[in-house]
Amino acid sequence: MSKAKVIRAKGYTWENVPVREYKNEGNHYKDITRQTILGEGEGEEAVNSITRYFEIQPGGHSTLERHEHTHTVVIIRGAGEVILEDRVEPVALHDVVYIAPDTFHQFHATGDEPLGFLCIVDRIRDRPRLPEAEDLNRLMASEAVAKRLKV
């Protein structure tokens, strides 16, 4: 019997998908939750990529970090800004953000409503790395990044 299925959405939650803390440790993020929709559940072992949904409340942000694996991000709620190394870009509904290898990135919910996005990653991937002092110096040389960045 096929393991195919429909995982139904209700608002910005999904059937039988728990809303979790973004991370278990650290204080380099704010007001953000994580839902792993597809790829880590029973019967989903054949999926090579994992689909997660992150939601950031107004004023909140994700961790500034980088890694060798890529992210495919699709905005499905609200709007905001993303730091991509030395740039700050606005993001809005259905924009697709490509996080290339080794790129420092941080999402910010800058509007009045939550910023929600799908984030697709490989099942097998390296751990994110936080910035060192020299990384921060380099990124902060950009005035736009210096104004937006939260660490």
Add this chain to the structure above:
Amino acid sequence: MSKAKVIRAKGYTWENVPVREYKNEGNHYKDITRQTILGEGEGEEAVNSITRYFEIQPGGHSTLERHEHTHTVVIIRGAGEVILEDRVEPVALHDVVYIAPDTFHQFHATGDEPLGFLCIVDRIRDRPRLPEAEDLNRLMASEAVAKRLKV
């Protein structure tokens, strides 16, 4: 320099992403277009999965087919129905459909507006296979499938 970028959406099209025919051959589909948003462009070689957007006009449908690779489908426009082997399931906004290996599947835009969905697949994947007569006999044993199926 990082190859990270924002691919901006405008309606249900994306900046510099052409709207293409769904397939180049066959007549086992109807009123459907394809946009490959991320993974096949220049500078996107590090992405292991490809993000496409398909849109089916009211009354249209995709090909009934199966393959060993999986699909992660996210509905982002309209509503419709999907055949998953011997079942027919409704799909609506933000539902996630897991197409497991070797599962015959076909999407239908059954409402008054287009059915649009993201479909994420591995870069390296097998070719889809069409049903043989015996497959059709098996699937059509389901009354719901027999009513919905288009070949």
